[in-house]
Amino acid sequence: METTILAKSSSRDEPYAVAISLTETGLSFFCNCPAGEWGKYCKHKMAIVLGDAKILYNDEQIENFNKVSKWISESxxxxxxxxxxxxxxxxxxxxxxxxxxxxxxxxxxxxxxx
Ligand SMILES: [Zn+2]
CATH class of the missing domain: 1.20.5 (Single alpha-helices involved in coiled-coils or other helix-helix interfaces)
Incomplete structure (x- = not known):
């Protein structure tokens, strides 16, 4: 299963896309922000893991955010x-x-x- 959540950027108007996949190897996150491109720790992935909905780009993200929050709670x-x-x-x-x-x-x- 895979889903994408758009996260607010503090440095630009366009959002970053956090791709979350749940596979047999587990729950993984990829963000297209500068840190995320290198597979590093970034605040967008971390906010999602922490369940911080303030990072969401808009209300359309809530459904996926809730789905991913459930995946996280089971991990x-x-x-x-x-x-x-x-x-x-x-x-x-x-x-x-x-x-x-x-x-x-x-x-x-x-x-x-x-
Ligand atoms: Zn990021």
Whole structure:
């Protein structure tokens, strides 16, 4: 099964086309935006995976969007997204740790450190 969803572009008036196919190898996405052309992570594919309807170019996309949302819910994408969110939280915690260490070093440099 294959379908296409038109996604809004932030840099031009014409939409990008996200092609979604569900085959025996799984659910795959292809977008014709500059990043997507290289098979890279892009916000159009990601918005669809996240179920963010704000990315839709117009109301005509809703039927396909709902169909694809069902495919996504039956796949491992929600699990991968949860792993991504978890990694982002870990990254924020490490950034905070680095910031605190820099402050401590800076304070030591000002006040002296034995
Ligand atoms: Zn894209």
């Amino acid at each position: 491992d994408y929600p699990f991968l997204v949860a792993k991504l969110r978890n990694s982002e939280k870990e990254l924020e915690a490490v950034k905070e740790k680095v910031k605190n260490m820099k402050e401590e070093i800076s304070r030591s440099m000002k006040e002296g450190l034995k």
